Amino acid sequence: MPRDPDLLFRTLADPTRRGIFEQLCRRGEQTVAALTAHAGVSQPAVSKHLAALKQAGLVRDRPEGRQTHYSAQPKALAPLADWTQQMASFWDARFDALEDLLKRMDQ
């Protein structure tokens, strides 16, 4: 159930790639050409980033004629949110344990 967030972290670590994903989240489905217009890198670079995002499940592609439409799959971010939550909860648990100990010592 707590899926491995490794691929997710690696995929989102690159700012250009993260920018493309953000663009898709903000503006919705877009073609490669539209994404390239904002990405600041060449079209092949964008295609490679899209392939990486697809590999991580963060986007879906919808081929239509000679163009391909991509859209974000924000659901795929769940393992990331889970991981973050888990780290915080570990910390909280220890904090609670300390609080508990202090209370006990106070008695």
Add this chain to the structure above:
Amino acid sequence: MPRDPDLLFRTLADPTRRGIFEQLCRRGEQTVAALTAHAGVSQPAVSKHLAALKQAGLVRDRPEGRQTHYSAQPKALAPLADWTQQMASFWDARFDALEDLLKRMDQ
């Protein structure tokens, strides 16, 4: 307010480094030697990872004699959670807009 999550993503992208951070979240403050015992890499590698984590604000160091104790600062994960939340909300907003449009068309 929405701080830049770039350094955070880059820092957490490496599995070894993320493992060290997880260890600190789970077990609390630990020395470099203790962390090295679990990391599966050399002590200098661990020291470098700790320096990176510290740079990102994810850990604090507490020098004590010849050893240095490190502890997690999970608060530093906030921008990550914020970013994730924001991506989801962008998506939801568009979804709502679509829903709205459909309702309007239905009238």
Add this chain to the structure above:
DNA sequence: TAGATTCATAACCAGTCAGTTATGAATTAA
């Protein structure tokens, strides 16, 4: 059909980075 457009892939390059060993500084122990 011929030409233009859209995208993906191949091939290559340069910079980054995580790992190593070697070493030294600072502290503790004998």
Add this chain to the structure above:
DNA sequence: TTAATTCATAACTGACTGGTTATGAATCTA
């Protein structure tokens, strides 16, 4: 003081990867 321990840094290396240009396949248009 001498020896041992703990950690950080320097120097180096090899792998990875994000960028490029070149190219080709597929599709649309004139």
